[in-house]
Amino acid sequence: MAQTMKQVVLAAYAQGNPQPGDFRVEEVPIPQPGDGEILLKTLYLAVDPLLRFSVDETVLTGGGRAELGQPMIGPVVSEVVTSNHPDYAAGDVVEGRSGWQEYAVLAPDQSDYRGPPRKLDTTLAPVSTALGALGGPGQTAYEGIVNVGRVTAGETVVISAAAGAVGSIAGQIVKVLGGRAVGIAGGLAKCAALLDLGFDAVADYKAPDFAAQLRAALPEGADVYLDNVGGDVTMTVLPLLKRGARMPMCGFIAYYGVGMEGPGPDRLPGFYRLIMNKGLEIRGFAGMLAGQKGLEDIAGWMKQGRIRFAESIVDGIEAAPAAFSSVFSGHEHVGKLLVRVAHRG
Incomplete structure (x- = not known):
């Protein structure tokens, strides 16, 4: 050596x-x-x-x-x-x-x-x-979809940063649970990769018609939004959430380089109105991982070929x-x- x-x-x-x-x-x-x-x-x-x-x-x-x-x-x-x-x-x-x-x-x-x-x-x-998949990102995806998001069969879930380590597993868990998975990613290649993983629909946030793509992918709105990014992507998603929608928040990468007070404009007033008008349930869960059960379930689904x-x-x-x-x-x-x-x- x-x-x-x-x-x-x-x-x-x-x-x-x-x-x-x-x-x-x-x-x-x-x-x-x-x-x-x-x-x-x-x-x-x-x-x-x-x-x-x-x-x-x-x-x-x-x-x-x-x-x-x-x-x-x-x-x-x-x-x-x-x-x-x-x-x-x-x-x-x-x-x-x-x-x-x-x-x-x-x-x-x-x-x-x-x-x-x-x-x-x-x-x-x-x-x-x-x-x-069998570490922190897998646990985070499981926690957000299964425990915090409480996704059930027939529900529609939209996921930002869906081509990342957490999002790509989260969308597949949605499918295991019988839900409809809509992924948001940047670029045609990433969007194609999500469809290959089994996502039902995708929207390219880098495209000039991103908002229209997302509306088309969510014709009846979304029951759950797994938020990994914040910023403009989340502001585009929020109006498309159903009343009473759940929003597990496990990341805000759009603001990672920003201090406690970012540059204007102040979008909190509109955000608060949306929370109240739609009765949104928003919960951050950083560090609240799914533990051994989450890893065992994901490992089992991988063995069955249901998660890649x-x-x-x-x-x-x-x-x-x-x-x-x-x-x-x-x-x-x-x-x-x-x-x-x-x-x-």
Whole structure:
């Protein structure tokens, strides 16, 4: 094994949306595990939109914060290389938050509030799915559709950012439950990919006739709106919601680079009128994930062929800064965007 490794560190806090230049790649010695510790080799790392909050100079949302000059934080799938802990053995594959680096040492008994690294069943599905369909995004999709959205057969559900990791799974869960899934995505390729995944209708928010496309896709309105974005997309959706519609809100990427007070005009008055006039039920649920049941249900549906996992993979840890930045600039990737750092074995 090599004596040094590469890691991606935060070089500057983001001014607006993250840029590749906010990070730098460094070469450092590979750490060695002590008593009760394990040495991990990173296989895949996720460039989740929610990591945006960790690179704000002023903490606005959440508790995780990356420090200048330190490896970028985030979820990864790793292989245990060396173990000095009784619960882990060399060759185990785990999911945790060891960050953007080729190797990491963790002490499972001293893990943060997320708990020790999660050991994966490598026979269930590709290990990369632990960062997507069988990880946080899958749990979030399940929570939004099943528990918060309470979708039932025959209902129409509209999903923003539907070609992303959460949205692409959420739409398929709607179909499993007997609902009608309408996806909003940017560009013809993404919209076509959603139809291929089984969505009933799509609307391209980048198209000049987006509002007309959405009205055509929702001729009788929507019972549920899974909101991942906020902004102009959500303002276009809101008038098409039925009275008493439910709105699970698990993201607002349109405002991730904005402070507590964004630029005008102030659209809150119209928003409040819509809430009252339509009797909307709006609930944010960040961090309120579906737990093990959600993962077990999704795994079962995958085994039955009722849910497919969409992934887009770029290679090399050096690709992480550009991949992460692309999440906020209308990239063309469909499903979960991952960086493959190494192969198993």
